[in-house]
Amino acid sequence: MQRRQFLTNASISAVTSATLVSCQSQNNSTVTANSLPEIKWRMVTSWPKSLDTIFGGAQSFCDRIKQMSGNKFQITPYAAGEIVPGLEVLDTVQNGTVECGHTASYYYIGKNSALVFGTGVPFGLTAGQHNAWWYYGGGLEAMQKVYSDFNIINFPAGNTGAQMGGWFKKQLNSLADLRGLKMRIPGLGGEVMAKLGVNVQVLPGGELFLALDRGAIDAAEWVGPYDDEKLGLNKAAQYYYYPGWWEAGPSLEVLINKSAWEKLPPEYQAMVECAAKEANISMLANYDFLNQKSLKSLVDSGTKLMAFPDDILTEAKKISFAIYEDNSAKNPAFNEIYRSWLEFRKGILQWNKINEFSFANFLAKSE
Incomplete structure (x- = not known):
């Protein structure tokens, strides 16, 4: 954060x-x-x-x-x-x-x-x-x-x-804990989660609280602390995971x-x-x-802030780029954008490692 x-x-x-x-x-x-x-x-x-x-x-x-x-x-x-x-x-x-x-x-x-x-x-x-x-x-x-x-x-x-990684009704200790979970998550993030064993659901924001509260789903991601608190998702699940690796x-x-x-x-x-x-x-x-204010409010009211286990992030990244390559092979429009986007991503990551990430990482460790 x-x-x-x-x-x-x-x-x-x-x-x-x-x-x-x-x-x-x-x-x-x-x-x-x-x-x-x-x-x-x-x-x-x-x-x-x-x-x-x-x-x-x-x-x-x-x-x-x-x-x-x-x-x-x-x-x-x-x-x-x-x-x-x-x-x-x-x-x-x-x-x-x-x-x-x-x-x-x-x-x-x-x-x-x-x-x-x-x-x-x-x-x-x-x-x-x-x-x-x-x-x-x-x-x-x-x-x-x-x-x-x-x-x-x-x-x-x-x-x-x-964004945040979403609300879960039970704690995740490893990649194995994702298997069989019913989770609201759209887009390619949903495709990645599906390959990790998650039963993916796509629901609009207005339906998330009831679905999570009543057990129709076991986990849900929306945006971040302010919106999630407004939707009352913290009242339906206690574990709040980060980072939202599918929506940086x-x-x-x-x-x-x-x-x-x-x-x-x-x-x-x-x-x-x-x-x-x-x-x-x-x-x-x-x-x-x-x-920043809402995150503090959530934690003060009992929300348990949790980082995704490393094995989930590592496997999710591997699967993500495999999906991109697969989509590129199937869809010329995807391939055209992806190749240009990938080159752009490579260049700006190298720049940001020098000008922003180094500074931010130092402050995150020292504050």
């Missing part, structure tokens, strides 16, 4: 300042353009309103566009289940039922395994690294190419930072129906891109601020 905080603070400060200046400039130049049309859109999300961080990221995106357009471009966000279930956002945007959505791409890897890179993969990139890949490492172009097959254009619009810096995205996007004036398109960047940086900063 300490390392995550150390690694993000400096980058957040710099990028947030630049983003806010850019957005303010956009605001000043567009709200005076009285010729711009009045447009109203709907946004479906994968989140319950009770999660003010994730759903709040979607809300802030919509609020910022309304502000920049002088109330002319309005997007109303809807919680999971209000229009469609939380795991049907992509389909709903693709078919034009609504104009846009806010979701995590790894919910839809059954449609194209390459979509997982939009959120992140096990033993992948931290939040700062992921943003570098999105904006300067070819990530946005690569993912927009994949989404174009679904009549969608996407923009990163949120990041939770490194997962991104959330705004998905926009491409036909609706192409009808927008260029000024509104620029606002969307600007508001998405602001939501991306703001959510990460908010999580780092809130999670």
Whole structure:
């Protein structure tokens, strides 16, 4: 948890300042353009309103566009289940039922395994690294190419930072203790867990507490201390594991129906891109601020904080990269992104070992 905080603070400060200046400039130049049309859109999300961080990221995106357009471009966000279930956002945007959505791409890897890179993969990139890949490492172009097959254009619009490993009803002493567990975990992380012997379930956030509390599942991962405490997961299980090796810096995205996007004036398109960047940086900063307090609250109330045994991490990493190679052999789109992503990951890890990890590791040991 300490390392995550150390690694993000400096980058957040710099990028947030630049983003806010850019957005303010956009605001000043567009709200005076009285010729711009009045447009109203709907946004479906994968989140319950009770999660003010994730759903709040979607809300802030919509609020910022309304502000920049002088109330002319309005997007109303809807919680999971209000229009469609939380795991049907992509389909709903693709078919034009609504104009846009806010979701995590790894919910839809059954449609194209390459979509997982939009959120992140096990033993992948931290939040700062992921943003570098999105904006300067070819990530946005690569993912927009994949989404174009679904009549969608996407923009990163949120990041939770490194997540926790989830809540378990019993203690894990070794790899063998995973076998037969029923656990909620989506994406490729779920595929890895399945190969480790876990009975994988995919459930939206609003259903996790009851499933865990009533024994329908034995374990569940969501995001981190703040959101997990809000969902009451600590009341259903006592062992809280870390790190969330499958989500080191997962991104959330705004998905926009491409036909609706192409009808927008260029000024509104620029606002969307600007508001998405602001939501991306703001959510990460908010999580780092809130999670430190909530983790203390959870531990003080009886939660048992546990590190995953080394044999679980070692085997999970081995399986993860075997899955990537297998997907590359089966899916040309996955292979194209993976090869470029892998080279990017190699380079930025070498850099971060020198400039950030060494400093963070020293502080983690000395504080």
